[in-house]
Amino acid sequence: MPTINAGRLLSDLRRFAQFGAYKTGVHRPTYSREDMDSRRWLAQQYEAVGLQAHIDGVGNVFGMPRSGRRSLLIGSHAESQDYAGWLDGALGVIYGLEIARTFAETLGCAGLPIAPVAWADEEGHYVSMLGSRSFVGDIDEAEIDRAVNVDDGLPLRDALREAGLAGVPRSLVEPKRHVGYLEAHIEQGDALEASGNRIGVVTSIVGIWQYSIVFYGIQNHAGTTRMGIRKDAGVAAATLAMAIAKRFPEVAGPCSVWTTGRISLEPGAPSVIPGKAEMLFQFRDSKMPVLERLDAVLRELVKETAMKTDCRAEIEQTETGKPCHMDPAFQDAIENAAARHIPNAYVRMPSGAGHDAQVVARRLRSAMLFIPSIGGISHHWTENTDDADLVLGCQVLTDAAEAILRGEGNT
């Protein structure tokens, strides 16, 4: 059995967190100097394991076995959210590297083809899941031409040129070259911690349905307009938010989540009755019938709110991701490995967050493993995981990778 080098794993995770270090976390936006430095460092490490490394035209880093045999891709994304945690993405990337090294060093495993990968811009500084979408052929040059940085508006093309990637070809998946894809990630929630589990075997990645809901009232003077004749778009938005809070628990699934991330009132002045209110609302579930039910209830509540508040309403669905189911045999491989190490401390669970695995799964058999997030904290520089869990997760994924590759006829 291949056994990882726990000290090396932890040391590499900490080395990787030096790229863009911020407090106890990292600030490593896609294509920043720190991000590109980290990708070049990864390519060097892949080469040192004897792999053929390259960075493709959107910054994905691949380490391909020189044997050319069908390999198992293992990785995650290398960049971070702004001023965020050290493990989100980096964990799966360094796991891929450590597993490749471990196999290379282990008698009887050196021939098992592991291909570590680090995707670019899963976090969407330019385009959410850009790297994995490029890999599966789900992005064209025109979309890349149009894309800009969400914070400062820098065109993606300019960022790619500054990163030295102009003219570099984008690597496209060749399904025959790969057995599949494994991704490890911190849970980013507290379900594992709260239930005393140390490994989550991801069954599916939730579908995210997102909406822009706009209410139109009548903008007017907040001092001279009698309450009785007001059409206050802000009151309409609050009314809808409360209707959702009351009704959704009755129709949601046990793992459904829903969030109003933004409310904007126009003109937003203290003495003006808002004439327009915009809400960004989303819900997530791993089951299509639940998503469809929540959609129907939401539309009904928007209509009711518009009637009740006498404000015209518009609802536009801006995202309709389908739930993505992980490969059953790969799930079993991860579960079997977990069961050997921690018989009573693993659980099958859906992922509430989106991940590159849901994109790669369109073309390759894919699965994911979660390890606990302390306090459920993520997307924040205080994000962390116990060292013992960091090590355990990597060993479980290593065992699963071995089982998958041997199952494929590798010896």
Place this chain on the structure above:
Amino acid sequence: MPTINAGRLLSDLRRFAQFGAYKTGVHRPTYSREDMDSRRWLAQQYEAVGLQAHIDGVGNVFGMPRSGRRSLLIGSHAESQDYAGWLDGALGVIYGLEIARTFAETLGCAGLPIAPVAWADEEGHYVSMLGSRSFVGDIDEAEIDRAVNVDDGLPLRDALREAGLAGVPRSLVEPKRHVGYLEAHIEQGDALEASGNRIGVVTSIVGIWQYSIVFYGIQNHAGTTRMGIRKDAGVAAATLAMAIAKRFPEVAGPCSVWTTGRISLEPGAPSVIPGKAEMLFQFRDSKMPVLERLDAVLRELVKETAMKTDCRAEIEQTETGKPCHMDPAFQDAIENAAARHIPNAYVRMPSGAGHDAQVVARRLRSAMLFIPSIGGISHHWTENTDDADLVLGCQVLTDAAEAILRGEGNT
């Protein structure tokens, strides 16, 4: 009896609306070129009536009778809100000019001392009611040093220098020189129109109490954080808004109004549970006990909401204007004049909007007259009033001014 020249009044109102004309309204921010042009034009008109005109150090334009006798100030503010209506402020300013002219031309009235005035920045491009506050001695140089333009941050000092007002002294009220102050204004609401009245005799100007209310929840991932453990600051804000909508009507006065003008959720991203929510909330009433009752209920609701949503709350009162009562004898003078012209179409009413009169009233006997706003529309370029009402309002104010001055012993 002095009779105004209706054609001249309407023509001057339209001439004044040429300064910064925008669609059917005006864009004439304080100290803009258009605003200063309009003030210099006013000074010329005052001089042409035989008055001693000057523009003081904050842009107030005064036309003082050369006789030096105790005069009745009549006016309003000359600047406009951004891209707003042609009558807000301008109406009262041109009424002051027309009344001064009418008195000068009318046998037996030429000796009645009218002092037209145009205040600066009632609309608060820099400091709300700057001109009238400066006149009553309620602003010091340090506040002027600190003030900046609310839109572009230009220091008030720079704006004053560019307007040619650096080093020009600010005129301070000398109570013995003035009988009092009259201001005409469009209603900016629909109470007159809805009740079929053409003149409003203002009894008081409401107090505005304003609050910044902040809820602190826990910012977290909108996909991985179970509903059961969330502390969503946005939900807290919506909960408070609905609690206010339910409870305030039970405790408010018949003319109370309340408005949530802004809700800001942080970080405001679709996939992040808001960790902080800020609301700008205000209410207005003309009675102190009502204001105090609403304040107490608001604080109670904020506390209840914090408990219910498990989000910490902070409430800060940012404005505590006392209601301001208009001079009873001046009110009678306006009412008597209205009763002669339109026996069944005038009404006593509070003002829901703030006006320079509430500032001037601290040092001089003051009163206000309202004329209808078509559709109650104001702070918008479509703001308008029937010509017949524009003329009627000026004649009523003229008659009231004559009565007030003759009552003071002028003949």
